[in-house]
Amino acid sequence: MGWKAEFDPAWIIFGNRRIIGLSHYEAEHLRGALDMMTRTRTRYPWNKIISHKFPLEAIEEAFVQQDKGHVTRAAIVPD
Amino acid sequence: MAETARMAVFHGAGKPFEIREYPVPDPEPGAILVKVAMANVCGSDLHYWRGELDYVKMGRPLPLNTGHEHVGRVAKLGPGVTTDSAGRPLAVGDRVAYRFFFPCGRCRMCLKGKTKSCPVRQANFLVSCEVWPHFQGGFGEYFYLRPNHAVFKLADDITDDMAAGVNCAFSQVYAGLDIAAVRAGQTVVIQGAGGLGVYACAVAKEMGAARVIIIDGVEERLTLARSFGATDVVDMREHKTPDDRIKAVKQLTDDWGGDVVMELVGNPKVVDEGLRMTAPEGT
Numbered sequence: 465m466g467w468k469a470e471f472d473p474a475w476i477i478f479g480n481r482r483i484i485g486l487s488h489y490e491a492e493h494l495r496g497a498l499d500m501m502t503r504t505r506t507r508y509p510w511n512k513i514i515s516h517k518f519p520l521e522a523i524e525e526a527f528v529q530q531d532k533g534h535v536t537r538a539a540i541v542p543d
Numbered sequence: 544m545a546e547t548a549r550m551a552v553f554h555g556a557g558k559p560f561e562i563r564e565y566p567v568p569d570p571e572p573g574a575i576l577v578k579v580a581m582a583n584v585c586g587s588d589l590h591y592w593r594g595e596l597d598y599v600k601m602g603r604p605l606p607l608n609t610g611h612e613h614v615g616r617v618a619k620l621g622p623g624v625t626t627d628s629a630g631r632p633l634a635v636g637d638r639v640a641y642r643f644f645f646p647c648g649r650c651r652m653c654l655k656g657k658t659k660s661c662p663v664r665q666a667n668f669l670v671s672c673e674v675w676p677h678f679q680g681g682f683g684e685y686f687y688l689r690p691n692h693a694v695f696k697l698a699d700d701i702t703d704d705m706a707a708g709v710n711c712a713f714s715q716v717y718a719g720l721d722i723a724a725v726r727a728g729q730t731v732v733i734q735g736a737g738g739l740g741v742y743a744c745a746v747a748k749e750m751g752a753a754r755v756i757i758i759d760g761v762e763e764r765l766t767l768a769r770s771f772g773a774t775d776v777v778d779m780r781e782h783k784t785p786d787d788r789i790k791a792v793k794q795l796t797d798d799w800g801g802d803v804v805m806e807l808v809g810n811p812k813v814v815d816e817g818l819r820m821t822a823p824e825g826t
Binding site: 513 | 579596709712737
């Protein structure tokens with residue numbers, strides 16, 4: 465991507481710290497996440513993550529609004 | 544099948560989405576056709592939309608059917624599909640959550656059980672929507688769940704609003720905290736209270752963290768993070784510099800820092816700060 469982050473490697477070495485990169489997940493994690501949601505559905509407001517809904521035709525507007533930070537997480541509803 | 548359905552097509556950064564019609568695919572053996580109920584705009588969607596991830600330079604096959612964080616219901620089962628991945632009977636109309644990418648199952652990583660690192664996986668940002676089955680992603684009426692999928696039936700009390708974020712943001716932070724091996728009584732620090740950060744608060748808490756410290760500067764996000772289990776807040780409006788924030792985290796942790804620190808901002812500038820608030824032996 466060409467992105468660079470600057471940090472002092474000695475901080476990691478002498479503190480026995482580690483960095484883990486992560487993209488994607490195993491199927492087991494999806495199952496675990498769903499089980500956790502079912503188990504805790506009244507403990508956390510799971511339905512509050514999506515803040516706004518847009519029809520498919522307004523997808524560009526959804527991106528513009530989320531980019532500006534006016535919308536925390538937009539959901540596109542195809543119909 | 545002559546039936547067609549709508550899709551929002553991505554042509555590259557700076558170009559508006561285009562609504563197009565494509566033929567609805569008939570599922571091959573082992574596949575499932577899903578009717579998309581809801582598809583979220585994820586932080587990574589913004590990265591390519593803004594051009595920070597340059598799909599043209601990366602050689603991605605445009606145009607694409609983007610959108611990968613979604614939920615839907617079974618529209619048609621391919622021959623041979625009778626259950627979900629947990630073995631529960633699956634029928635047309637069932638609401639389902641599923642993985643948005645399809646590891647090959649045969650490469651060195653897949654054989655090691657590390658399917659998330661499959662270099663030849665198929666996903667909506669790797670296959671153009673011009674190519675059958677067209678409905679590769681979430682921003683359209685349908686989604687084609689290829690053979691080798693992971694799919695789970697949703698309980699009735701898990702609504703679409705609740706489940707839409709499960710197959711990306713929620714599973715992603717669940718995986719992260721699982722791999723970082725959070726243990727009972729530990730401190731987890733989370734940089735950024737967007738969708739990922741908010742989910743991470745609840746996951747850290749449920750995995751046993753005694754202290755979950757959230758760092759952000761937007762009131763509504765901090766409030767949401769608290770309702771998702773954050774025990775402490777480092778407010779960026781108050782702690783304006785990296786040094787201030789490191790000090791605030793140290794003060795909350797007897798000068799040690801977090802056992803696990805998660806960077807969920809999506810900006811390389813916060814990496815150093817995150818490392819410096821990580822305790823020795825921390826992740």
